[in-house]
Amino acid sequence: MSADSWIEPLHQENRHFAPTAEFSKNAIAQPAIYEQAKADRLGFWADQANQLHWHKPFTQTLDWTNPPFARWFHDGEINISYNCLDRHVEAGNGDRVALFFEGEPGDNREITYAELTDEVKRAANVLIGLGVKPGDRVAIYMPMIPEAIVAMQAVARIGAVHSVIFGGFSAESLHTRIEDAQATLVITADGGYRKGRASALKPAVDMALDGGKCPSVKNVLVVKRTGQEVGWVEGRDIDWGTALASASNDHAAQGFNAEHPLFILYTSGTTGKPKGILHTTGGYLTQVAYTHKNVFDLHADTDVYWCTADIGWITGHSYVAYGPLANGASQVIYEGTPETPDWGRWWSIVQKYGVSILYTAPTAIRSFMKLGSQIPKEYDLSSIRVLGSVGEPINPEAWMWYRNIIGGGHAPIVDTWWQTETGAIMISPLPGITTLKPGSAQIALPGIEMKILDDGGNVLGREEPGLLTITEPWPSMLRGIWGDPDRYKETYWSKFKNIYFAGDGAKFDEEGNVWLLGRVDDVMNVSGHRLSTAEIESALVSHPYVAEAAVVGAKDETTGQAVVAFVILRRNQLENAGSDADVSKILRDHVTKEIGPIARPRTIMVVSELPKTRSGKIMRRLLRDVAEDRPVGDVTTLADTSVMDIISGKIAGGASD
Numbered sequence: 001m002s003a004d005s006w007i008e009p010l011h012q013e014n015r016h017f018a019p020t021a022e023f024s025k026n027a028i029a030q031p032a033i034y035e036q037a038k039a040d041r042l043g044f045w046a047d048q049a050n051q052l053h054w055h056k057p058f059t060q061t062l063d064w065t066n067p068p069f070a071r072w073f074h075d076g077e078i079n080i081s082y083n084c085l086d087r088h089v090e091a092g093n094g095d096r097v098a099l100f101f102e103g104e105p106g107d108n109r110e111i112t113y114a115e116l117t118d119e120v121k122r123a124a125n126v127l128i129g130l131g132v133k134p135g136d137r138v139a140i141y142m143p144m145i146p147e148a149i150v151a152m153q154a155v156a157r158i159g160a161v162h163s164v165i166f167g168g169f170s171a172e173s174l175h176t177r178i179e180d181a182q183a184t185l186v187i188t189a190d191g192g193y194r195k196g197r198a199s200a201l202k203p204a205v206d207m208a209l210d211g212g213k214c215p216s217v218k219n220v221l222v223v224k225r226t227g228q229e230v231g232w233v234e235g236r237d238i239d240w241g242t243a244l245a246s247a248s249n250d251h252a253a254q255g256f257n258a259e260h261p262l263f264i265l266y267t268s269g270t271t272g273k274p275k276g277i278l279h280t281t282g283g284y285l286t287q288v289a290y291t292h293k294n295v296f297d298l299h300a301d302t303d304v305y306w307c308t309a310d311i312g313w314i315t316g317h318s319y320v321a322y323g324p325l326a327n328g329a330s331q332v333i334y335e336g337t338p339e340t341p342d343w344g345r346w347w348s349i350v351q352k353y354g355v356s357i358l359y360t361a362p363t364a365i366r367s368f369m370k371l372g373s374q375i376p377k378e379y380d381l382s383s384i385r386v387l388g389s390v391g392e393p394i395n396p397e398a399w400m401w402y403r404n405i406i407g408g409g410h411a412p413i414v415d416t417w418w419q420t421e422t423g424a425i426m427i428s429p430l431p432g433i434t435t436l437k438p439g440s441a442q443i444a445l446p447g448i449e450m451k452i453l454d455d456g457g458n459v460l461g462r463e464e465p466g467l468l469t470i471t472e473p474w475p476s477m478l479r480g481i482w483g484d485p486d487r488y489k490e491t492y493w494s495k496f497k498n499i500y501f502a503g504d505g506a507k508f509d510e511e512g513n514v515w516l517l518g519r520v521d522d523v524m525n526v527s528g529h530r531l532s533t534a535e536i537e538s539a540l541v542s543h544p545y546v547a548e549a550a551v552v553g554a555k556d557e558t559t560g561q562a563v564v565a566f567v568i569l570r571r572n573q574l575e576n577a578g579s580d581a582d583v584s585k586i587l588r589d590h591v592t593k594e595i596g597p598i599a600r601p602r603t604i605m606v607v608s609e610l611p612k613t614r615s616g617k618i619m620r621r622l623l624r625d626v627a628e629d630r631p632v633g634d635v636t637t638l639a640d641t642s643v644m645d646i647i648s649g650k651i652a653g654g655a656s657d
């Protein structure tokens with residue numbers, strides 16, 4: 001097949017790509033793995049857990065006597081940082097590179113397992129010196145630099161709980177998350193390099209804590225990355241470099257109960273308030289290490305692995321900060337954006353470090369694809385042998401391009417379905433076993449039980465779209481929503497009794513492969529990032545111009561979905577507001593300030609009415625029709641059926657941004 005032939009055949013859903021005999025022969029996961037897991041699911045998970053080092057071995061695999069509150073390996077004790085670091089040094093692999101760091105300006109560092117262990121021990125001693133105790137929450141707001149991983153590992157090492165907040169979130173979002181978790185320490189940096197310039201982070205921390213707004217926070221540890229000037233609160237702010245330099249590198253990792261909390265990660269739900277998803281230690285590391293090794297076919301002594309996710313997302317937790325380190329992998333981390341200094345940057349990194357496993361998101365693949373094959377073809381990508389995809393469905397065209405242009409026409413693609421809540425990959429091919437079908441996430445991994453159900457809980461047959469559910473507990477499952485056990489039960493476990501409802505639509509095809517059909521709730525997926533319609537609506541109505549707002553996710557060629565907002569302005573503000581274009585700019589800036597640039601609406605449409613049912617519920621389905629430029633669907637349940645004519649007429653008149 002010629003390299004560009006992906007453009008031609010459009011309906012590739014039924015094409016099959018079997019692994020080569022050579023790949024299969026050397027693959028980590030062999031076909032028997034499915035039978036082993038089927039024959040004794042819990043025994044299978046116990047075997048996976050026993051690949052880790054336990055300070056105190058567990059005797060019971062799962063306690064599910066009080067669903068939906070699971071306990072895995074709960075009489076065992078483990079230290080996650082010991083498993084990711086000390087263990088490899090003690091096994092004689094201290095000289096192996098753990099991190100190949102590539103800074104955006106072109107600076108780089110190679111950090112071995114021995115060096116990383118040393119650094120994490122120093123950081124752990126600094127945290128202890130600041131009074132951080134097991135169970136205390138530590139907020140981390142950092143660029144993608146090695147210190148971010150050191151910080152996470154050090155917090156985990158001493159049994160504290162990290163809450164990483166993505167650097168693209170605003171001071172306001174940071175504030176809410178610090179407050180909700182009652183963090184006692186914030187670890188941040190002066191800034192990081194993005195898009196060719198130093199981008200500040202510390203000012204957002206200062207704003208979030210300003211005037212004692214977060215009284216729980218006692219100290220702020222600041223990594224100097226860019227050297228830009230930053231405000232400094234004496235007695236509160238501490239320089240990371242100075243503190244680590246004078247700290248001891250002697251720290252013995254202690255075992256914590258397998259169910260000891262490891263981290264909170266906030267994600268968007270269907271309400272305006274983000275959910276603090278709670279993960280614990282032993283089960284999380286078990287499934288993260290198992291999936292990282294088997295799904296990516298990791299051969300730790302020869303592979304160079306690169307996951308492009310930021311540590312601010314679950315992918316950056318499970319497949320940057322923990323999974324690869326637990327497996328003793330050598331991994332690349334890159335600080336900046338793919339287009340800096342030009343769109344060849346990623347491929348130059350692959351070439352430079354000989355990356356053999358690349359894990360990224362469809363939105364990135366589509367952006368590269370739009371620019372054509374010429375740019376990647378200028379680089380030697382022959383080291384690549386496995387490609388991964390995550391975050392949203394990958395359309396078959398992008399799949400083919402990824403395989404042909406980046407994967408040399410032969411690399412298997414593992415399309416991995418999972419969520420912040422699931423903690424680790426749940427549905428995915430295994431690259432040495434599965435015959436791949438472009439666009440499908442294929443089948444549940446060994447050890448995972450899933451079903452597709454209709455609204456009434458009936459199991460659906462092939463080609464019948466329904467709701468994706470997980471029918472048995474799994475080790476890396478969320479253990480709750482921070483501070484809100486009722487919301488945990490209600491959101492995930494109330495639709496079907498003791499069955500996890502993922503919020504995604506899905507179907508099996510005639511061969512039994514799973515196709516993900518998108519969210520069935522009011523959660524959007526923009527560039528593989530989760531955003532809540534309600535959260536953006538509440539940001540919009542917090543602006544004095546806005547009386548009412550409705551947000552929808554409209555299809556977007558590059559980002560999967562894009563945020564489109566419909567707003568009704570307050571009557572008494574109409575004069576101040578200016579033209580629709582002015583209003584649009586002001587409100588988009590406002591959302592950026594309230595939540596962060598990722599939530600910035602692509603389009604704001606000023607309207608005089610919103611479509612509502614008789615009970616007052618906004619019918620987003622109709623707004624999505626308008627945003628996606630389709631004929632408007634059934635309007636009979638609207639309280640006022642003429643509303644859609646008014647909106648459509650206004651939009652046709654060109655009021656979009």
Ligand code: PRX
Binds near residue numbers: 389390417441516528
């Ligand atoms: O809708 C699914 C989609 O992303 C959601 C989870 O988002 P988040 O918690 O931010 O985690 C993203 C990274 C794991 C899911 O409910 N999603 C994730 N992976 C896929 C996917 N949709 C289709 N195919 C995937 N491979």
